[in-house]
Amino acid sequence: MKRHLTKTQRIFTDIILLLSSVLKTKKTMFKYIFIAVMVFGLISCDSKPKLVSPNAINQPAPGSQKQENSMPSADDQEVHQVEANEILHTERYTYLNVTEGKRKFWIATAKMDAEKGKKYMYRGGLLKVNFESQDFKRTFDTIYLVQQVIDSQQHPSGDMPASTETTSQSGKFAPAPKIEGVVKLSALFSNMAKYNGKTVKVTGEVIKVNNGIMGRNWVHIREKGNEKDLTITTNDVIQLGENVAFEGKIAHKKDFGSGYFYDLIMEEGKRLK
Incomplete structure (x- = not known):
């Protein structure tokens, strides 16, 4: 059965054949073959344990x-x-x-x-x-x-309360107030660059709240029929499941450092009632 050699093995074999043809004495030939074997061993061997980064x-x-x-x-x-x-x-x-x-x-x-x-x-x-x-x-x-x-003591927010999420609480809270000039979340996510830097109004149901991170509260809202949620930073205290309206400045590709990066976020959000 024909044996298939790896690329490294083929290179090694070619080196041996070349040395055999150009070297005149067996003593010299064995010397260089030994060197080639040592080089091959160093190239192909990597036994140090590794952990994924x-x-x-x-x-x-x-x-x-x-x-x-x-x-x-x-x-x-x-x-x-x-x-x-x-x-x-x-x-x-x-x-x-x-x-x-x-x-x-x-x-x-x-x-x-x-x-x-x-x-x-x-x-x-x-x-x-x-x-x-x-x-x-x-x-x-x-x-x-x-x-x-x-x-956590070196983080800007100090001790951080554990994040909280809501299961379905539809009907528990009153509907969001009717506000003129509201931009749908689907429109925001479809035109992120267009709304970058602009102040807009949005409505949605609160599905997650993280309070006290980097000196502000982080509220996630979602509108019916849209799987994506918008993160809003605010000083207002919001309950999970509430239907809310916010006004704030939209930022696209916002990097706060320490791993906080958002494709789309509303900053300095103020609750509208």
Whole structure:
């Protein structure tokens, strides 16, 4: 049966044949063949254990289970506050066993200084199930690979209340007030560049509220028939499930730093009644 050689093996074979034809003595020939073998070994060998970089979380982790053990990424806008229970370090990464509410799990990120008992914040992350670590010779049942973990005391908002979400509460609150000149959310998302920098009015149902992040409240609203939700920063305190009207300035491709990036956001929103 004919054997198929890899590209590296073919190059190596060609080198041996070339050396055999040009070198006159067997002693010299064996000397150079030995050198070629050593070079080949150095090129093809890479035995150092590796861990997938949290900055490349969409790639399968070397030494871990296959990609089917990866779950979808967490909501890009979801903020988590956790407390560190246990900390493990490798040469390049830090693993933290954390608690969020009543739930305990692991997260992994680029190497950082961390302390047991301190509170940290992160956003998003890729869930890995049965993640095998060659560094620690163990399998993590559940672990999130995250890009950045921030000390909650160093974050502009300080301690951050856990995010809250609503299930369907339709009918519990009064309809949004009737406001003239309202722009539909579907129109905003279809023409983001057009509305960039403009002050507009919008209405919708509140589906998520994160209070006290970076000195402001973050309200997510959605209109019926539109799956996309608009994030609004405001000083107003809003309840989940409320039908609201807001006026504020639209920003397209807004980057607040620390991983807070939005394709579309309304800033300095004021509730209209």
